[in-house]
Amino acid sequence: MNNNKFTSPEDLNRLRERLVKQREEGRIIITVCAGTGCLACGCEAVTAAFREALKENQLEDKVEIRTTGCHGFCERGPLVVLRPEGTFYQRVKPADAKLIVEQTIKHGKLVNKLLYRDPQTKEVIVKEDDIPFYSKQMRLIFGMNGHMDPTSINDYIALGGYQALAKALLTMTPEQVIDEVKKSGLRGRGGGGYHAGKKWASCRRAKGEPKYVICNADEGDPGAFMDRSLLEGNPHGVIEGMVIGAFAIGSHDGYVYVRNEYPLAVKNLNIAVDAAREHGFLGDNIFGSSFNFDIDVSRGGGAFVCGESTALMASLEGKIGEPRAKYVHTVDAGLWDKPSNLNNVETWANVPLIIEKGADWYSRIGTASSKGTKVFALTGKINNTGLVEVPMGITLREIIFDIGGGPPKGKKFKAVQTGGPSGGTLVVETREPKVHESLVAHGDIRDEEEVVSLLDLPVDFDELTKVGSMMGSGGMIVMDQDSCMVDVAKYFLNFLQEESCGKCTPCREGLRITLEILTRISEGKGQMEDLDTLEEISQVMIDTCLCQLGGSAPNPVLSTIRYFRQEYLAHIVEKRCPAGVCKELVSHAIDETCTGCHVCFSVCPTNAIIGQTKTLHVIDQDACIQCGACYQLCRFDSIKRVKRGEGDAIQYVAKEKWHPPVKKKAAAVA
Amino acid sequence: MEKVSITIDGKPIEVEEGSYVLQAAEELGIKIPTLCYYEHMTPYAACRICSVEARDGKGWTKIVTACNYPAWDGLQIFTDTPRVITARKVNLEMLMSHCAPAPVLQELADELGVKEPRWGIGTDTCIMCGLCVRICDEVVGAHALTFSSRGIDREVSTPFKLESEDCILCGACARYCPTGHIRMTDTNGRILHSELTLGPNTAISIPFRQAIPNAPRIDPDYCIHMATGGCKLCSKVCPKECINYEDKDEFEELEIGAIIIATGFQDFDPTPMQQFGYGKYPNVLSSIEFEQMNNAASPTDGKILMENGEEPRSIAILHCIGSRDEDHHKYCSRVCCMYALKFAHLVKEKTNAEVYQLYIDMRTFGKGYEEFYQRILTEGVNVIRGKGGEIVPAPPEYSSEGNLLVRCEDTLIGKFREIPVDMVILCTALEARGDAEDIARKFNISTGADGWFIEAHPKLAPVSTTTEGVFLAGVCQGPKDIPDTVAQGTAAAAHSIRLLNMGEVLMDAAYAEIVEEFCSGCRICNGLCPYNAITFDEEKKVSEINSALCKACGTCVAACPTGAIKARHFTDDQIYAQIEGILA
């Protein structure tokens, strides 16, 4: 017998009340974000420094340090929030801990240099909730992350955790649970957007025992990490959702298939599963009911294709992770050919919310066809990289500019890519109207109506699909003027080709050929027919690929051709890469803005840069391998990427115009 | 299962719900091409060539694969819409750009009108249909193959690309490989002549044409099911459910009226004759190995090839290996000269190789044989009278002519010769089977010093044996060629039929009988009779002989103390009389 086991909701409530009371005693809590982003920035040292500082000031009893899951604002990590006030400190270094303890905690003074300053308005913001990055969000699922230690089940219970489970198990029938989820309009957050309630209902109906409940945490999309942050920061939410789902479906065995590349998620999840089991939220007779359910955490091998449900199940069975045809649905024959209900992490995390607050409440959020919130991983050329949770129907403009703060360094926003490698790249700014003369002959000027700004597109499942992209699991990669769309398409195709399982012909061979053609184009060897061929192969792939990896693989190609046809034409006809990314079409050259700082000189791997300190530097065009090392390093934007062969012309002009830097100017730069 | 109605290209058909479209199309005679489908395995749907268009008649349409798309009521399938044709064509073109132009792809290309694949032609002989891996997994159950790596690097492989320990050498993977990517013929391209068989073996066969009962049987040595517990394909295809895996060898007692022994011969093993290097040099073949290689169904497709796969430049055929040899068999094996000449003819017909016949005496007696010999001579075969003495690797100076050197004495010109050749065929002796003695004992017949069964009389009864009703046919009685064997077999059959048709058993006139009055009832004779023909009559207190059982050996006669037993035709009196007579 384990005394920690809850056998009734009253027990749970009693514990919760006790915990809440304990926590209301005016204690100050230092929450340090320990998500992977902040971990990478060294938050562990910050935590240690806080402990040290508290010890020094003998505040250990009065102040609690809580390492929490991801707060979402990874760009500014490590993040520290002082609760209950909500004072928000960003980019905290270990040395700052002492300062915060002594100034803020002891004397209530703010440490100005650590406060958030709005990049646009230059206004200083103290409270977490007032920061635009947060204030525009609706953090239903993610909100808890910043308030609790993911390894502590008590934190979760104190915040109202497992109440939904109690409600579902003890006051509802499985059918009622399914009805509630159906009514809420919750759609699968993994990408497909299938109605979760319908899926549960068909799995419940399916013949065959046992039934399995699977949580897909094989987040393979590059640039997407919300499932990871959820599992790291709020594993109990996912577990609670799964137990409720299992109860509704009639399953007793659950699996979480999580990427091995997410060690922290695996660790926190395992701790949470053990704790839940100890407290009787998993195991036999949950809450004293006759319902039994347990979860196995299975670490995946790290293959993108294993995010596909049938491939994931094959992998769970210990086989090669290749998909099979889904004409018979996995709810009828999935894992071990038994009825299996697979949802992704975020979907499961939504479930307790729906049960607790009701379908009516939930369905009021979002658009007509897409309910609730969605977590996006906002990355790429954007100021505020991080996780954002927004209600469905919010516009791209709000996400990218209001929350994300737009591209950094004032560069021009160009496109946003959603839905991961299989998604589409969307133009959101009108193209440059200038059309190269040679193109007119090809009759390739498209109607003005087709150039639509999609910045005000409301983001939901159906709207994104309509414009040639998809929701996917929620990666949102922003690109600015320096991103080449041919390169982006090539990048995704290369990714997909590496990740294709190789089972079916169109995916295996189609991706290879498409990539060959794209590579050819990016090298300036493309031909006009190539675009038609790309479209033909893409259509056949969409039609005949075995699984969605292949079926949606042409999306990046088709969408970039659709919105950035001109850029393709520039590569094919003009042999020019407008963004200066495609190596074979680019020359590096130094213009007259060179300050002679000599930094580029040392980094050049082929010694192609010639120049002395405080003189104009020149790139030897024959020796340059276009590696881009100097371009990355130059702080004065003096290194230009120009059309192949035009480098010397630039450098010639530079020679004419260059003057040794004036002292005053140099000082200003320094 | 419920029946549902679907249409394929407008033709309606009723099928079981959930059965696959491809099967329905087959029933309708509509051909849907496919590369990875095999009816007895779970559809894999990897090649996507069997793509068809599915519609519901209400506007919904989708390209699906026929091999695994389940039928549902109202489903409309179209196999020749432009979208389908494009899908198939492009997929094939993409496949061809990766794969070598195997016939199976070329045929499909012709069918689909793909003249020149737009993205070139590849070199990979594997088309990734996965038949091999799936056969091995699903049907054979040996799990010796797998796909390794993924994406474009994906390939079919054994574990660690080494010889698989789980492989049962069933050959199913090679059998079902549509392109010849997997082959069974050789190891590292070597042709192992000693491992060629007379043709493809299947585990199910009628053992020979005239077998009785004339029904196929499973050879447990080759049956995959017996080896792994998997397969059972035969039971899936047999419409009458005749396959019985439980059937075992069993002994049956048959009442028969005659026995024909036709147990044949065995090949003389030339390995101990080390001078010929058989088993040591790879291109020294026994005659049966050469014969097997010549079979059109052999792994070399009937081509005469050396171990390295090349055609030999010259071949020596050595007669009398083990025959006419004081150390082995003194007799002449009778058939070798003729088949050796046939070999020479085959070599001349199939290759440009030089042929040398090394013989002791050319025995081409009989109808048409000498004429054949003359014909061979006109074909330019070198005929050397002299037995091959030794075979050694050819020294380097001969490398342009052959890898082996045959040493012999040409008795016609009286010279020692060394002939460089690439291949040597040893015409090995026919010898009695190793178990001939056992058979002889079983049937109460005898074998000669060479092990051949002895006929009842070498001239007058060449088919019969000393045991009534047991006859001999074929080489088990002594070396003979096919016509002789057939003649003897026919004769044996005739003898047997005569015996069977009589309807009654002719008893030998010679048997023993007991003269009741003289019998003392001592019962000595009772235990002596090997046929239990003597019984003791308790009432009369005398022994009696059942004349039908008595074989007239006379042992009891010699033992009877009172002389009460008389061996008819061999009575004491008769013998005494004979003794008197011949000693007089």
Next chain:
Amino acid sequence: MTNFEPKILGILCNWCSYTGADLAGTARMKYPANMRSVRVMCSGRVDPGFIFDALRAGADGVLVCGCHPGDCHYHEGNYKCMRRIPLTKILLEDMGIDPRRLRLEWVSASEGARFQQVVTEFTEELRALGPLKLRELNFDPDHPAGGDNHVAVESAAHDELEAGH
């Protein structure tokens, strides 16, 4: 004694030895004409009486031939013979007759050459032993060992046979 030509009685079994002799004949193998043969179905049929009678009737030696052990057409007839002959030899010795005058040999149907060899050897041996002179032994050849003697031989053979089992 060079002119002495022994008379030999050969008792040959039908299946092996007689056929072997036949083979020697068809193979044109020459063996001494001294032997005259009587055919019996099996060497097991050989009644010691035949041997005594032959010696009485003027034979200088008796050669009994049967199938090789294990090859008997009647399974075990030659084993019976195998036991009787040594006993007969004892009797001969008792009678003062050199037991070498009786010989048992196994000759199979295929052993024409062996048959030739056996007969030649035996003839030479008998030639060396010289003629059998029964009168000199004070032995009445017209009244050989009577019925009792037969019984003694046979029952002894029988006992031994039983013991052999």
Next chain:
Amino acid sequence: MSLPVEAQDELEQIITSIVDRYKAKPTALIMALQDIQKYYHYLPIEALKLIAKKMNLPVAQLFGVATFFKAFSLTPKGKHHMCVCTGTACHVRQAGVIVDNLSRSLGINPGETTPDGEISFETVNCIGACALGPVITVDDEYHGHMTVAKLNKVLDDLRGKKTAEEMVEEVQ
């Protein structure tokens, strides 16, 4: 590549404990392989054969799985392990430049190990630290906002860096 006897015993022990940990469930196959990879830094053939035997799975299946997932290696990896994230976020932030330069500096392609067995280098598709892009990991340590200059420094550090054991050895 057959192991010496002591290593064979060690292998047997390790595998037994791993298989027991997962109760030989086939769903744990990948995890078992990960554990072996973690211990040996690659998957020795003997280990795969032994696992197959203990979990009653065909060796072919294990080989298929081990080659399917790129996280597994059938050949030994270097002492230090460098990963360049080539996730989308890093890619648009010029991760390609980092890959090219690292490749050139080490003289090996991604997925290979330097001939001296010191450093393995591979690319991964997103390690989820997009805010730091372009990012590389060196022996599980994150280095964010990479530039070629920073990369050279990291490499210098790594070349100079000695493992703790080596230092202890040196002291002794």
